[in-house]
Amino acid sequence: MCDSPGVITNIPAEQVERHDCPKCQAPAGSPCRTAAGKVASSYHIGRFALVPALKAELTVKTPADRHPGKRWTQGAPAPQAPDVVPGAAIRLGYARTSTAGQELQSQLDALARAHCTRVFSEQVSSRVKERPELSKVLTLAREIKTAAPHQPVILTVLEMKRLARSAAELMTLSSTLQADGIQLELLSGPLQGVYDPHGAGAIVFAVLAVSAEVEREGIREKTMEGLEAAARKGNVGGRPSVMDDDKLAVARARHAKGESVTSIAKGLGVHRATLYRHLAESA
Template sequence: MHLTPDQAANAVERNDCPKCEAPAGSPCRTRAGKTTAKYHTPRFILVPALREELEVLVPDDRGPGRPWKPGPPVEQTPAAPAAVAIRIGYARCSTAQQELQSQLDALEPLCKLIFSEKISTRVKVRPELEKALRLAYDIKEAAPDQEVILTVHELKRLARNAAELMTLSGQLQSAGVQLELLTGPLTGIHDPNGMGAMFFAVLAAAAQIERNYIREKTLEGQVVAASKGNHGGRPKVIDDDSLLLGLALKDRGVPRPRDREEADHQDRQERRRTSLRRLRVPGARRGRRGRRPGRSARGRSPPAGPRPDNRSRQRHRPGADGTPHPAGSRRHRRPDG
């Protein structure tokens, strides 16, 4: 968390100086009774955001180099009840076959919000971890006095690379966010100072060694399985017998199922178009031989004038013996031959 010179000075002067015993609200002083040009290290490291700084300068309005004068005392506000720390949980496993429930069961009683994902540590960008860190940073920035803790089940849930773990620890420390481990040698809230930093570096290196060992054993197992004919992956869809049968059918000209489906689809489309052409239009009357009225056999229009009566023509048409058919009787069929 970056602080301006005035903000850093105000944060340092909230505490008494352990070295020169300057009271809160006053700058540090020398043995000669003058105001120092920079605050003493034991005093400014009491501010979490300034622990990594090499020096913190005293602002010009405090009069560095001049005779030391006590500043206005810091108003003692009544002690407020201790705020409950906000714990943000994070759970992770590498593959979809692994389960997260054991981590979630350990985090749920402590954390208000838990971010979980199934992703390998080899992936540099882990979305849920980024969300958890961003939320912790935002809370700490909005309320600097609020205690924010990032809780994980074990150290290797964050990363398995020593450099990445050390970088993440430094980012949390500079932002004022604490790290809590539920299992392992560093169980509890991690102390980034003194021996805690050394143990953290050792465990980070051990996590990376464990990851390399798992990878080497996995590759060794794959080589042994490949020497026995098992190359991994899903089983074959087509065996040797099915391949031989397929080649024989291809040589005989037997169409593939896809070709038969396409041919059947074309046949269905052709039958549908044919049936639509043969579909009768409702209300259209046709002649005796299927011709539409108003057209002759050759497609020409009938002559103008009244149409002759077929019944009168049949009445005067002679029969086979020369005698006319009686009126209203049917025409006899012509004998065979």
């Protein structure tokens, strides 16, 4: 399925098939395969990203002559391409906000300016243990390193807090990057730059982790101090109650006359559960 040995080709499929696939273990000379044993409709990212001219592509389709969707069979052996020249780093970007309402585009723009090959983004709190897109970017980085151990791979983020909230989480991530030989790049902050998690880089990871946690604790302390100061002045933090004494008095009078809670709540513009709770508390 691949071109003749020694012949340089510009056909994407033939360039890709000069590499083994780190995801499905398809050997050089064969298309990628699915878990069901079929010819995949597209080549796996970790494979085509090894071709310098293709690493910025979002997808590389399997040609029709490879019969995508049909039963996979191994193609004729083909000479493997030499490893990608070290120094041509592959950057994989990751962006995250805690909620869907927070602005994400500025992170995406920064990652684009950093020339990331692929960008993975999600809007999920770092308190949530399962972050699918973070798992995907780490998996892809491992696949590339498995296929080309000497290929530099960099996980790029705008700032450290996009990855985790605690020192323990960040150190766990550091251990993962160390084991897989993946570098970390921070695009902003006092330690902006690219860090190798080995040697001196491991110390930087530890400092970043502790600094991030200290910063969060400082914000929490200031918030609590502000709430306590407001309470001493008679102001209570948080959302104002939708029920006041006047509304409650009206609600009790109407309820005493036999009017339904649903009707009263609708008339006062409050939630039925809220009205039930206040009526019970004032009984």
